[in-house]
Amino acid sequence: MMRTLVAECKIPSAPSRYEEVETMAESIGYEVVDTIVQHRKNLHHTYCIGPGKLEEIKMLVAENDIEAVVFANTLPSAQIFKIQRVLGGTEIKVIDRNLLILEVFDKRAMTKEAKLQIALAKLRYTFSWGREFLRLEGILGGQVGWSGPGDYPYHDYERTAKKRIANMEKELRDVYSKKTLLRDHRRERGFPIVALAGYTQSGKTTFFNRMSAEHKDTGLGPFTTLSTFARRIDQNNGGDNFSFILIDSIGFIEDMHPTILKAFNTTLGEISNADLILLFVDVSEDLESIFRKLNASKEILKKIAAKVPLVICANKTDRSSDLQLEEGKKLISRTFEGVPLIELSALKGINTEAVVKEAYHHLNGSASPTPSSSLELHSSP
Incomplete structure (x- = not known):
């Protein structure tokens, strides 16, 4: 079981979701060892939660051998990568509520249709992440290729991702057409x-x-x-x-x-x-x-x-x-x-x-x- 901390930035205009996230995480094998909820008027533009609270999380991660931090908020890709850097790089898994939902889906999927739907949703949800990751690598000192930050490597990634999405959409259309025929057959039989x-x-x-x-x-x-x-x-x-x-x-x-x-x-x-x-x-x-x-x-x-x-x-x-x-x-x-x-x-x-x-x-x-x-x-x- 992956030792996990659940974090949430609670703002007045949105309901709290940390308990729901805890339940989802534990249902697929995460071991939630701590929860941090920060109340703010607005989400922090860089880290979602405030920098001071993120430093507190960093300390808890180190002290409690935490391997994953799950945010109850929705995080843009740039925030996930920046939070991950503060917490210790790729050794610490950082995901948001939507990625957790997709993980739950992945664990539950039993049919070809469900597996295709989940893989397609993951690709679409993370499609922009390749460019953002490569851009940040360039800005923050990583090597991203000879065409400049986020250019050539991203185009290669984009072509591959688009091809995979197109193939999955075709497979799903085939599955859906069979289901439509079955539904029509039921109606014909009354x-x-x-x-x-x-x-x-x-x-x-x-x-x-x-x-x-x-x-x-x-x-x-x-x-x-x-x-x-x-x-x-x-x-x-x-x-x-x-x-x-x-x-x-x-x-x-x-x-x-x-x-x-x-x-x-x-x-x-x-x-x-x-x-x-x-x-x-x-x-x-x-x-x-x-x-x-x-x-x-x-x-x-x-x-x-x-x-x-x-x-x-x-x-x-x-x-x-x-x-x-x-x-x-x-x-x-x-x-x-x-x-x-x-x-x-x-x-x-x-x-x-x-x-x-x-x-x-x-x-x-x-x-x-x-x-x-x-x-x-x-x-x-």
Whole structure:
């Protein structure tokens, strides 16, 4: 396990993310031995945190044999390289929240599609780093080649990176075309599609496993599910047999970098093409966390599936007190006004039949969605 320090520069205009970063880091094998949070009015232009605080981190790195420093902030490449130089050069690993997310993705990836998406996101996210690294090497005394700082070596790097990106995009197009054919085939056979959505670790995969009798991994930490999984579900609703395709997909996360989000556009597109979305919300968390995650989920759904009918699944009631559940439901109803809400415990199987019944009504037209049951006409905060 890599001994790690988590650092954050907390400014008034942005929520704190160090706890989320700690959880993600520990879920993939980092050993978080210390955390430093600095409160500032603005991010420092050179190091994100102040130079004095960076010197403090440098001391902690030396005293505690720390091998990696993970920032809860988003860092430009120049800041990462400059921080790394202060802390001791390339022997100390310095990454930001986005690179950590990509590492989590990399650990979780099981399918060809997911692995290609992650590799493509990494290349796109770090594309500008070659030039920045070579520029800084030239400015700070490194040898960068005979064409001047960042010129000839960078052009060689850029050509190679662009070629790799083009090849990966072609491979992904081939994967996507096969998935599109499969989706069209399902529709031709008359199977409606129900997509599970929600913030990472809200219990979607637990529900998927219960409904499909699958044994997909759960509880491994954020982003246990990266690729979409689809299974036909056969149900009986009061003597009326019906079938639908249930899709489990990647969990949402707050403030995901656009480059990373773009790499998973097609995975998220499975949600866009659904006939109904079951949005899972973990009501066992504190109200502030629920509020932030509700809004993050809402913003993503407005971008990718504003017209798709929605049912909210207030999950993990087995871990919630009565008061906690009621307060959570009130918050959900204010955020998603007019959207049907069902409380359940996917883990214990409590009230899951009510979710199926609600899905049946939507899919069979006996519960015509009101305008506010999708996000197309509902944009209030």
